[in-house]
Amino acid sequence: MKKNELILDEMGSKEIVFCVSNMIIGFGxxxxxxxxxxxxxxxxxxxxxxxxxxxxxxxxxxIGKLIERFPGKNxxxxxxxxxxRTFAHFFSLCFALYYFLFVSYQIxxxxxxxxxxxxxxxxxxxxGFTFLLVLAxxxxxxxxxxxxxxxxxxxxxxxxxxxxxxxxxGGFNVHRLLPMFxxxxxxxxxxxxxxxxxxxxxxxxxFYNIYVLKKQKVVSSMVxxxxxxILFYFVTFIFVVVIFGxxxxxxxxxxxxxxxxxxxVPGEIFERFEFFFFVIWLISLFCTNVMALDVTLIAxxxxxxxxxxxxxxxxxxxxxxxxxxxPSSIKELRIFSSWISYLxxxxxxxxxxxxxxxxxxxxxxxxx
Amino acid sequence: MDxxxxxxxxxxxxxKNLEALNDMLHDASDLTTKVFLVGGSNYKVAVMSxxxxxxxxxxxxxxxxxxxxxxxxxxxxxxxxxxxxxxxxNRMISLQIPTRxxxxxxxxxxxxxxxxxxxxxxxxxxxxxxxQDGPARSIEExxxxxxxxxxxxxxxxxxxxxxxxxxxxxxxxxxxxxxYTVGKRSKQALCLLYIxxxxxxxxxxxxxxRLQSINLDYIPESGTIEQWIEDSSxxxxxxILNTERPDKVSAALLQGKVAIMxxxxxxxxxxxxxxxxxxxSPEDYYERWFIGSLIRLxxxxxxxxxxxxxxxxxxxxxxxxxxIPFKLVFSIAxxxxxxxxxxxxxxxxxxxxxxxxxxxxxxxPKPIGQTIGIVGGLVIGDAAVQAGIVSPVMVIIVAxxxxxxxxxxxxxxxxAFRMLRFVTMIAASFLGLYGIVMxxxxxxxxxxxxxxxxxxxxxxxxxxxxxxxxxxxIRAPVSVLTSRPSFMKTKDKYRTKKR
Numbered sequence: 001m002k003k004n005e006l007i008l009d010e011m012g013s014k015e016i017v018f019c020v021s022n023m024i025i026g027f028g029x030x031x032x033x034x035x036x037x038x039x040x041x042x043x044x045x046x047x048x049x050x051x052x053x054x055x056x057x058x059x060x061x062x063i064g065k066l067i068e069r070f071p072g073k074n075x076x077x078x079x080x081x082x083x084x085r086t087f088a089h090f091f092s093l094c095f096a097l098y099y100f101l102f103v104s105y106q107i108x109x110x111x112x113x114x115x116x117x118x119x120x121x122x123x124x125x126x127x128g129f130t131f132l133l134v135l136a137x138x139x140x141x142x143x144x145x146x147x148x149x150x151x152x153x154x155x156x157x158x159x160x161x162x163x164x165x166x167x168x169x170g171g172f173n174v175h176r177l178l179p180m181f182x183x184x185x186x187x188x189x190x191x192x193x194x195x196x197x198x199x200x201x202x203x204x205x206x207f208y209n210i211y212v213l214k215k216q217k218v219v220s221s222m223v224x225x226x227x228x229x230i231l232f233y234f235v236t237f238i239f240v241v242v243i244f245g246x247x248x249x250x251x252x253x254x255x256x257x258x259x260x261x262x263x264x265v266p267g268e269i270f271e272r273f274e275f276f277f278f279v280i281w282l283i284s285l286f287c288t289n290v291m292a293l294d295v296t297l298i299a300x301x302x303x304x305x306x307x308x309x310x311x312x313x314x315x316x317x318x319x320x321x322x323x324x325x326x327p328s329s330i331k332e333l334r335i336f337s338s339w340i341s342y343l344x345x346x347x348x349x350x351x352x353x354x355x356x357x358x359x360x361x362x363x364x365x366x367x368x
Numbered sequence: 369m370d371x372x373x374x375x376x377x378x379x380x381x382x383x384k385n386l387e388a389l390n391d392m393l394h395d396a397s398d399l400t401t402k403v404f405l406v407g408g409s410n411y412k413v414a415v416m417s418x419x420x421x422x423x424x425x426x427x428x429x430x431x432x433x434x435x436x437x438x439x440x441x442x443x444x445x446x447x448x449x450x451x452x453x454x455x456x457x458n459r460m461i462s463l464q465i466p467t468r469x470x471x472x473x474x475x476x477x478x479x480x481x482x483x484x485x486x487x488x489x490x491x492x493x494x495x496x497x498x499x500q501d502g503p504a505r506s507i508e509e510x511x512x513x514x515x516x517x518x519x520x521x522x523x524x525x526x527x528x529x530x531x532x533x534x535x536x537x538x539x540x541x542x543x544x545x546x547x548y549t550v551g552k553r554s555k556q557a558l559c560l561l562y563i564x565x566x567x568x569x570x571x572x573x574x575x576x577x578r579l580q581s582i583n584l585d586y587i588p589e590s591g592t593i594e595q596w597i598e599d600s601s602x603x604x605x606x607x608i609l610n611t612e613r614p615d616k617v618s619a620a621l622l623q624g625k626v627a628i629m630x631x632x633x634x635x636x637x638x639x640x641x642x643x644x645x646x647x648x649s650p651e652d653y654y655e656r657w658f659i660g661s662l663i664r665l666x667x668x669x670x671x672x673x674x675x676x677x678x679x680x681x682x683x684x685x686x687x688x689x690x691x692i693p694f695k696l697v698f699s700i701a702x703x704x705x706x707x708x709x710x711x712x713x714x715x716x717x718x719x720x721x722x723x724x725x726x727x728x729x730x731x732x733p734k735p736i737g738q739t740i741g742i743v744g745g746l747v748i749g750d751a752a753v754q755a756g757i758v759s760p761v762m763v764i765i766v767a768x769x770x771x772x773x774x775x776x777x778x779x780x781x782x783x784a785f786r787m788l789r790f791v792t793m794i795a796a797s798f799l800g801l802y803g804i805v806m807x808x809x810x811x812x813x814x815x816x817x818x819x820x821x822x823x824x825x826x827x828x829x830x831x832x833x834x835x836x837x838x839x840x841x842i843r844a845p846v847s848v849l850t851s852r853p854s855f856m857k858t859k860d861k862y863r864t865k866k867r
Contacts, residue, residue, distance in 0.1 A: 006568055006570055006821075006855070007824060007827070012831075114802055127802065130803070131806070134809055134810055138809075138810075141813065145817045148824070148830040149830065151829070151831065151832050152812060152816065153812070269693075272691055275691050275801055278801070279801060282806075283805065283808075283809060286809050
């Protein structure tokens, strides 16, 4: 059936940019201002956002350089080629574990926040379960569909989020930014750790590299894909601080959602804008999670090649759901999230960097 | 049919042949046979045709008369009957003779497709005489696709007429019209049309492959072909467009698409079909570009309304009344006072009533159909409100949804959205806005995965082809639209000459 396709399954640079951006902007943007303000003084958090972004760009360049050498291959194949199959299996499984936990954490958060803002009586578990089912539907198709999905949804997400910020311009008070440069080094570094976590997502390209067939500007596209979230985090942070002041931000769990509440839609067709914000935010979260789940499946599938996708889904979905239910409070959920982030940094960022180093060393040896 | 009959051939005995043919058609009452002598000789000739399929008057004037009244004795001078047949073919019959045949099976096939056949005593071969004729409708304005501005020509049931209508619009040698015969028993004519130096050959190959896979004994309408060759039969969305308008077909052919014509139906299939064509109508190109663009945006709004308006009503009323202004909530609540049902039941009840009215209106003869509209729309709607079964706001919502769904140019695509509207309504009743978002995401995922003949359904959007955005939600000025859709991967990329 698929012999005579007019359009090839491949990622152009636009797809890469949107894919990376969409993967990064997810749950983090909701809580980020709050976590940053906790460890920094006044409005100095923007330094951390930029620093974290710098680190992410560095990683993006490393990952980009790595996958650029192996067009059309995912990280499992790359590993098998550079090292051996056992190591590739091990790495893939670690990666799968990371994204597995990531998805379960996010599903839990989605249901928590949706319940908080949209529903009074509907049980959280039911909300999470629905989200999971939709995710399952999403991954049931081909991965290229998910890649294309970003091109469809990302512009919508970005435009509504921009609209949200634009509508808030009325509440601007620039004096709330002052005083500047008051934080100490450790505070900024602590905040940088948090912001770095929220930049996790570039690593998706390690697996979606199978669709990058042409040797195009992978690195620059990936970097552009990170620049968008950096800009977005930066602007959001400034807006939140300028409108609420640091004291309020420090005590609100989800400052961006509160920002959405402040909006007054011109013409007063809608009483509250936050519903739109939630709709868009849910779509954005769906994108992030569906890709993460898809990569989990690809990673496990690369190791157990005989396993069917549906069987795998049947096994995985309940376990994801249960893992998401494990943390019992928001505090525990935060701890859960930071573990996942550490895991992600180690597996998805540091390891690929090491691989690239090994490849470079091997090449160096050959030359001598 | 048994296999031995496929090898049956004509003999030299005229009466045996006539009997054999008569037998094969089971002494059909509409089979006319005229046996006579060639003028000025003793050669016996028989002309057979089927009444109503072949033009009897034409056969009489152009075949029987000249042979019977022959006085020049060409034939008598020739002893060989084979030569005589040759003389008849070349000197007497003025009609087109496409071929000769000696197989009984073939001959009765020709008879059934409306040709006359001529048999001569002593020759084991028959002449096939082109004399097709049949009842035909004159060219009228298409019923299903009326336009304010644009040609008033519509396709008819005759494939020959339809092809000629197209030829008149595209006078190009590159227009390929490839004939097929489909239907194991009905043997209907089918044509595959494309423009050779524009259409991607992969697309043509794929369409041909699927056409050849058709294995049916009878094809009542091009819709059957559509269902046989479409990519996904589970999807609610149509993957092939049907139209009665020649201008629509020729525009599509020039975009690098492929058309399929079936004899016996005015509906021509155009493929591949993409989502964005749902909101396109030929009129967009005929009107000035501002108007065309605005109307397209309006249709997009119509699609959104059809899908989400009743669902939003349910979601807002049952879960998020704080979403809309307080005063509005108050007036809706006041209007709903006394309505015994929850919003979902109210909405489903009214939407189902509406679908019933629409269906009833289509089936009934035109004058009564209008009455149904008045009785259904006005009387039932008003009475339901008066009786306190539904609220007036609900009636407004239902009416708005109905009008929106009529604004979608493609009828079958409109049905897709009407079906999905019920899904969003149910989702909204369980999970409010959250449910609507989840359904929206699922619809989007489905659309992204869907393909129509190797072209992604959401083609210029995802995967995105920025160049084609000029002719997507808006319709850029004609002078700007210089290239063919790039997602069609056409051979000839530009519509205008490149300077």
